[in-house]
Amino acid sequence: MASRSRVSLALRRARISSIPCSRPIRPLSQFRWQSTAxxxxxxxxxxxxxxxxxxxxxxxxxxxxxxxxxxxxxxxxxxxxxxxxxxxxxxxxxxxxxxxxxxxxxxxxxxxxxxxxxxxxxxxxxxxxxxxxxxxxxxxxxxxxxxxxxxxxxxxxxxxxxxxxxxxxMSRMNQIRSFDEVSGALVVDAGVILEVADGFLQEKNHIFPLDLGAKGSCHIGGNVATNAGGLRLLRYGSLHGNVLGIEAVLPDGTIMDDLGQLRKNNTGYDLKQLFIGGEGTLGIITGVSIMCPQRSNAINVAFFGLESYEKVQLAFREAKGQLSEILSAFELMDAQSQDLVQKVTGNKRPLESEHPFYCLIETSGSNSEHDNEKLEKFLEDVMEKEIVSDGVVAQGQTQVKELWGWREGIPECLGHWGGVYKYDLSIPINELYALVEETREKIHNSGLLGDTDDHPVVDVVGYGHMGDSNLHLNVAVRTYDKRVEKALEPFVYEWIAKRDGSISAEHGLGLAKKNYIGYSRSDTMIKLMKQIKNLYDPNGIMNPYKYI
Amino acid sequence: MASRSRVSLALRRARISSIPCSRPIRPLSQFRWQSTAxxxxxxxxxxxxxxxxxxxxxxxxxxxxxxxxxxxxxxxxxxxxxxxxxxxxxxxxxxxxxxxxxxxxxxxxxxxxxxxxxxxxxxxxxxxxxxxxxxxxxxxxxxxxxxxxxxxxxxxxxxxxxxxxxxxxMSRMNQIRSFDEVSGALVVDAGVILEVADGFLQEKNHIFPLDLGAKGSCHIGGNVATNAGGLRLLRYGSLHGNVLGIEAVLPDGTIMDDLGQLRKNNTGYDLKQLFIGGEGTLGIITGVSIMCPQRSNAINVAFFGLESYEKVQLAFREAKGQLSEILSAFELMDAQSQDLVQKVTGNKRPLESEHPFYCLIETSGSNSEHDNEKLEKFLEDVMEKEIVSDGVVAQGQTQVKELWGWREGIPECLGHWGGVYKYDLSIPINELYALVEETREKIHNSGLLGDTDDHPVVDVVGYGHMGDSNLHLNVAVRTYDKRVEKALEPFVYEWIAKRDGSISAEHGLGLAKKNYIGYSRSDTMIKLMKQIKNLYDPNGIMNPYKYI
CATH class of the missing domain: 3.30.43.10 (Uridine Diphospho-n-acetylenolpyruvylglucosamine Reductase, domain 2)
Known part of the structure; x- marks a missing residue:
């Protein structure tokens, strides 16, 4: 059992001087194509x-x-x-x-x-x-x-x-239509930028129930159309639960006026749900009404190292149990992903020791003292039980951002060598990391992975929203290579299908995943989906060549 | 401003010796028709x-x-x-x-x-x-x-x-199919009784995200088919967010195998949503997969009196702000409802003084001490600000049940005189109680309300899930009377329509509300709903004469 002093040592406040991959927010102005894109x-x-x-x-x-x-x-x-x-x-x-x-x-x-x-x-x-x-x-x-x-x-x-x-x-439809400070119902045009809405809500002490890296440019209409998941899903749930109403235009010009602001309305089929994740194939969302929770005063972030994926699962269970209502993120990063981030940024790591796995947990609640106490008690407990090997807790907003940088910086850093094959997968949690290990072994055995330029693959890494069973399997490459693609597909999709996982947890189908839906959905489901498409868009003019 | 001593006095622990209308749970055995039903x-x-x-x-x-x-x-x-x-x-x-x-x-x-x-x-x-x-x-x-x-x-x-x-x-399809203790995904046959599932989850330290009075007999399939709201919605959200998957049989015998256990799956239209609240008009739900949260260790209940509906709204805002993540219920009861409960049960009231409005708030969290501290601080604050006039906090499970009895006992007690006209409405929160006042005045002016047997109406009362903007407007009568009905309808529905409310917040349409959907939904929406009905059930065999 870990000694008390070791626990205390591990629970030292983070002292990170340099800022690792910090989270860049694109300016709000309309993106213009540039030669350095x-x-x-x-x-x-x-x-x-x-x-x-x-x-x-x-x-x-x-x-x-x-x-x-x-x-x-x-x-x-x-x-x-x-x-x-x-x-x-x-x-x-x-x-x-x-x-x-x-x-x-x-x-x-x-x-x-x-x-x-x-x-x-x-x-x-x-x-x-x-x-x-x-x-x-x-x-x-x-x-x-x-x-x-x-x-x-x-x-x-x-x-x-x-x-x-x-x-x-939809960028010209960018007005916030209304906000009810008692109920928390926000009504916006579809073209309102996520960050603009969240900034507006911050002034009202509320929070948008969705957050993601592209917040500086993505539209709320697009978020809803793609059923975006992002960083706050563990705490606030999916858009299927949070969206109160949708105004949408159907291909024949019909305006579907389902923009209610009521939390409860059991009068007929909940048609708006078809547009959440419909990816613009049934019509165009023009307005969204959404339930926004009270903003939390206290945000805490801890970062820790673990010796195995079994321990990661144990830590997740303990976090769910002990942090319960204040747990707002439980993110997983493997050693490979952190090594690459370190190589690219040169930043000092949050922990002195190295571990096969790292987790970042965030709590958000209404009382800073209570949350600190819960978090420290949790960390002491998981250290004593030797579930977690080492850990730090951020002190202040800057350190919160720095620790998040080690998670949010991964996709950016992986692109450093030339390209990335990206998979966004839902997998039953007990098998989640096995896919990364098997993929890495497969790529390694094929001779495609190595430190030198004659190997296309730099490394195979896994990270993601552990709290949502959502793995991002990424293969960082020096160059896109048909041999790598052949090693990965249909291997990854077949692996997912065998475990009833999803080949697209939060990114959607679009053009990229259209042909692979059969790995996650039965013929019956696809047939039923096509019925809906034909019902709303008999001429097929909406976003053709994509989706189902 | 209220003095400190008054605050302390009001914050005394509840000493309620008798149990008011406690919450009866029907036995789990199949209900049999009885002469005393x-x-x-x-x-x-x-x-x-x-x-x-x-x-x-x-x-x-x-x-x-x-x-x-x-x-x-x-x-x-x-x-x-x-x-x-x-x-x-x-x-x-x-x-x-x-x-x-x-x-x-x-x-x-x-x-x-x-x-x-x-x-x-x-x-x-x-x-x-x-x-x-x-x-x-x-x-x-x-x-x-x-x-x-x-x-x-x-x-x-x-x-x-x-x-x-x-x-x-569906009573013979009553097996719990699986439960994943890490993710919290529960998969059940549609005919599993809600209380059986919740009991099963209690042993696993989890909770079913829905609770309602009929839990001893209602089926989970029925809960999902009617999109039941109930007591935990404020905290855990609606079934549209919590249901992970549905297995349903369509009228032509097709089995819709959408029983995934994944929190995230963005591969095509979310068809299962049509069955949530579809009231058995598109097919029969045979299996449900649902996300179940960790059970809270600490439950606290407070009951307080307020001088006006404006103060009720202020109290709600303060509760949302200060109790935030631990607030699990905010229920409203007017004086009239509490008078009738007292008359029927003869129980001693929780507060010594009488007030025009009462609220019951429940907190549930992972740390009893923290929650107590938050709740007492909140109560002190709202007392000092003179938002709340008097209040008690339950000590122990028995008192929790007793306080809940004053809210949950209302429908039962209202039926004491012979019958009840019941309306289940969603109304923008600032106008929620105005409907009760206007209805009471209308009934009063029509000479139908009085203490003697020649008046059909005993009283007009309002109570409900304030946290969800969901009002139960109930008119307790000695006998069902066409004059009362005429005074109530379409008055109530027109009042709701003017405020973009819902004529059925959580009860659904069924046969009772079928003809009134037009007060909450536009012709366009109804037409689009009928398209869906015709698509899935072209012969119209499923639950005819009802719904839309």
Whole structure:
């Protein structure tokens, strides 16, 4: 059993002087395509890469099997004329049909990961629900395909066109409509940026029940359309529970006015749920009403090292039991991920000793003293039981950010060598890490992993939202390589399917996962989903070539 | 400002010797129709009434405008033969078609409130999902109408037939399938009784995220089908957020295998959500997977008196702010409701003084000392600010139950004089109590309210889940009277519609509210809901004459 003095030593306050990968927040202004572009993912970081948009391959070239559906009309000057008259303002339309507007349009054609690039020549920015309704009705009547677009920060290519689909960008619908300080119900336009809403709520001592790395650019409408998970799910639950109402426009122009602010309303089918995670394939979300909890006064963060995945599971159970209502995050990072972060940043590690696993836990509550006491008691307990080997607790906001940096910095640092194969998976918690070990072994045995440049793979790492059974399996590579891809797929998907896991826990399907849904859903479920798609969008104009 | 000594006085420990309306739990055994029947509602109580089932009017007589749809086949001996062969066991079928089985069948024809009574002659109790599938396929092929039935404890007539629909009772599917102690995912058959599941979870130090008065008899499948709200919603959120997966059988026999145990799964439309609150009109839920939180060690209950509804709102805001993560209930009771409870039970009131409003707050957390400190600090604060006039805190489990009795005993006590008109409403919180005042004034002015037997109305009372903006407006009557009904409707519904409230917060639509959905939903929404109904149940065999 660990001695008391060792416990005390381990519970020393963190003294981290340098700031590891801190969490960058993109400025709120509209993203413009740059020659040194910045990519971002919803797990939390922006990374610098080089090269202009010209170097991104068109999706139509990367996926030659996907053919433009000839049922869709080509955009004509007459169509553009209609939209210009409808939307009125110069700023509401980017017209690459009647003139050359390539540079202005490119940011709307390409995604943040620089993996997907479409051929659209028309971007519409409606300013009201009525305008969205008229746009969609016209597109539906004229068989014009449409891609709804929020902050364009997704990871699966869901928010950019594949061919010449019209982009309907929601950035001009960016008003906070109302907030009820007693009930906590917030009503916003779909184009309100997550960080703007959270900042507004902070002033009212409330919190948006969702947080993710792309908060500086992602739209709430997009968050809802993709059923974003993020960092606060463990505490506040999913959007299926928090969203109170949705206003959406269906392909035929019908405005679905389900924007209630009531916590309880048992009058008929809860249709709005289909739009949460519907990824813009049934219609366009124009407004969202959401329940926002009281903001916690006290935030504590602890970071600790553990000797095995079995101990990680034990620590999670103890944290759930002892920290219960104040536990707001339980994040897992393996040694490999922390080694790479250290290599890239050169920062001093939070713990002096090294361990196969690290966990970050966050508590948030209304009473700082109580929370400190609970957290320290928990840490003492797990140290005494030798579940946890070493740990630190952050003192002050700066150290909180520093410790989070070791978790949130992972995706950024992994990209350092050239590229990353990313999988976002739900796995029964007892087997969660086994996939990382098996994948690493497989890649190692294939001779693809090594320290030198003739090996494409730098390392196979695992991290993620342990509290939600959500693993991010990442393979950091020096270069994208068909041999690596072949070693990974369908291996990873088959592994997941055998365990009834999900091949997309929080990123969605988009274009990237469309073909793999069968690993997580039965034929019956897929058939039932297609029924719904056909019911709402019989012409198939909404976000074609993607999703189911 | 209140003096310190007054605060201390008010914060005395409750010394309640007698037990007011305590919370009766119906035995778990299958309910049998009795000459002295017991009725129960989902708000929390059972009440004794007299008279046999024979005295309940048939729904077809109460609502002569509802006609049996001739498209449905009449049940023949051949049908019965098929079902007997399919289900095999004697106990799986109650056949009133080929023989007289009236007494055995009546419990399945009548509802708990003794308001609705059908004419079915056939009750089926399938024992597996496959059997449910074969039953529904046969019914669909033969145009036989079906009513799915769980614990039959609903309040809107949703779970009993109107005419001769076949009752598919789920009581034989009553197995707990699995529980994952790390993730908290519980998987059960639809027919598992809520209290059985919660008892099972208690042993595992977990809690079912839903609690309601009918827990001793209601089925989890029924809870999910009606999107039950209940007492834990403020803390644990709605079933739309907590249900992880559903297995359901569609009318054509298709088994929808969406019984995942994952907290996150973004692979396609979340179809299971349509079945949460679908009230058995799209199919029959056969299995449920649900996220169950860690059980709290410490439960505290406080009961206090306030001088106005404005102060109730202030108290709620302070409770949300100061008790935050440990607040698990904030219940409102007006003076009228407490007077009636006192009259019926003769119990000693928790507070010595009388007040226009009373609130009950419950906290649940992992640390008893911390919670006590937070609660006492909160009470001191609201007393000093003169938001709260007087208050007590329960000491020990018995006093917790006693204080809850003054809230949970209301529905039972209101029935004492003969009957109750009940409305279950969602209203923006600032106007919530105004409806009670206006209704009371209206009834009073009409000369219907008074202390003597020539007045039908005993009193108009308001109580409910303040934390969820959910008001129960109840009118206690000596006898059901058309004049009272005329004074109440459509007045109440129009009042709700003007404020974008819900005419059914947690009870659902069933038969009782079917005709009033237009007060809470637009024509567009109703049309979209009907599309879904037609998609899943084109023959309309599932729970006809009800819902939308």
């Amino acid at each position: 910045s990519t971002e993912d919803s797990e939390g970081v922006a990374k610098g890469t080089t090269g202009s948009s010209k170097t991104i391959k068109f999706t139509s070239e990367t996926y030659p099997d996907i053919k433009r559906d000839p049922k869709f009309a080509e955009i004509t000057e007459d169509h553009v004329k209609f939209f210009k008259k409808l939307l009125g303002k110069e700023s509401a339309i980017i017209d690459g049909v009647t003139k050359d507007a390539t540079d202005d349009i490119e940011p709307f054609n390409g995604d943040w990961m620089r993996k997907y690039r479409g051929h659209t020549k028309l971007v519409l920015k409606p300013g009201s629900t009525e305008e969205v309704s008229k746009v969609l009705k016209y597109c539906n009547d004229n068989m014009l395909a449409v891609v709804p677009q929020g902050g364009n920060s997704g990871l699966v290519g869901g928010s950019v066109p594949v061919f010449d689909e019209i982009v309907v960008n | 017991s009725t129960e509602d989902s708000e929390g109580v059972a009440k004794g009434t007299t008279g046999s089932s024979k005295t309940i009017k048939f729904t077809s007589e109460t609502y002569p405008d509802i006609k049996r749809d001739p498209k449905f086949a009449e049940i023949t001996e051949d049908h019965v033969k098929f079902f007997k062969k399919l289900l095999g066991k004697e106990s799986a079928i109650i056949d009133g078609v080929t023989k007289d089985a009236t007494d055995d069948i009546e419990p399945f024809n009548g509802d708990w409130m003794r308001k609705y009574r059908g004419h079915t002659k056939l009750v089926l109790k399938p024992g597996s999902t496959e059997e449910v599938s074969k039953v529904l396929k046969y019914c669909n092929d033969n145009m036989l109408a079906v009513v799915p039935q769980g614990g039959n404890s609903g309040l809107v007539g949703g779970s009993v037939p109107v005419f001769d629909e076949i009752v598919v009772n």
